[in-house]
Amino acid sequence: MRPAVLGAAALLVAALLLGGCAGVSVPLPAAVQPAADIAVKTGAKAVRASRPISDSEEYYVGRAVGARILARYPLYRNPEVTRYVNEVGLTLARKSSRPHTYRGYHFAVLDTEEPNAFACPGGTILITRGLLKLCDNEDQLAAVLAHEVAHIVHKDGINSISQARWTEVLTTLGSEAARQYGGPAGQLVSLFEDSVEDVFKTIVVNGYSRSAEEKADREAINILRKAGYNPGALAAVLMKMQGKEGAGGIYRTHPPTQERLAKVQALAPATPPTGEELVRAERFKKLEF
Amino acid sequence: MKAGFWRFCGKPALLAAALALLLLAAGPGWARSLTVSRPNQQLYQEPSFASSPLKTVPQGAKVTLIRQEGEWYKVDYQGTVGWLHRQAVPEAAPAKVDLSRLIFGGPVAETKSEEVALAGKGFTPEVEAGYRQKNPGLNYAQMDEIESFGVAPAQLEKFIQEGGLNP
Incomplete structure (x- = not known):
């Protein structure tokens, strides 16, 4: 190649690179332009359709779900009990396969006799006084919390948002109006509201699918083992819940069916408490709820 | 004179000049500094909250941006290279295109403006x-x-130890 031609080629490359970086479009021949437009649009659509819900988005949906639950059940404000539940919960969360979330795990007690527990997407776990009372000891409380942590690990709550709804969110985000004006467009707020409703229905009203429950039980047993708790405590607490499948609360959202219990017992049968478990049971007994 | 100028430009020196221009343009991208504006942020090993935290980055700390991947920034903080979430530097403007990667190779798709906007x-x-x-x-x-x-880390450790649990 002659030096002059080489120089011109270098200039062209530089112009193309710098022009592209600065957002200056390089004119294409008329015959190529329509195909390029289609390619750009298709590429943008592929990005939109493929982006999953981010950790921060999961957090904001979870906050809204929690705020809805707290509008129904007030917080039980006992600093000693709150600290204890957070100590047990954090001991478990750090041994799970998702030890960190966007704003971390937080545990709180709801002031109601109705036994139930909720895993808000993003890491806030709520347990009722009714369910605390149902537990005999710390290991059984740990089993309940480990199961809820497992729902956060598997993103069971946030995955209740239908694919069609999420696609609509991404289409709205990609629209020219959203790009130009930004901010909380009314449509996006409505879609957020509908997404919160999807998650609320699953974790508060209808409950998770049977397969999600079984998967969460398996993860809970692993977490209990890794943390040093008795993994048989999950079977023990499920046994206590037997025969109440028709009742509300946790019996509807986490049905303790015979089949579920049998699978849990096969993985980790309930065993008599060890010395260390008895020490933990003592600190559990000292709390008032 | 005019002819002499073009004769000079036609030589390989022009190629060097073009490359120097590119490198100058890429320069600021390498040394971009971000200020952490939220307290107690963590530097993670991978661009995920599920990965292990490497170091705590205090509020007001300056970090050097290496590259961006979605909501995560790969940064250098006092010699430790790790990933910082966007929440730590909410005011940081998204990097448009990583020129150094464009010149020296490597994927540039992760910093496309469309993805950053989304x-x-x-x-x-x-x-x-x-x-x-x-x-x-x-x-x-x-x-x-x-x-x-x-729960403070020391308190959690005490709780775990007293209960005969695994640290």
């Missing part, structure tokens, strides 16, 4: 504000209270 939007605090305005009966105050609950 990552920066979605369910954000602004959307939450709109939702709260529409639903004033929700108990966000107690949700904020719950998020303030925490």
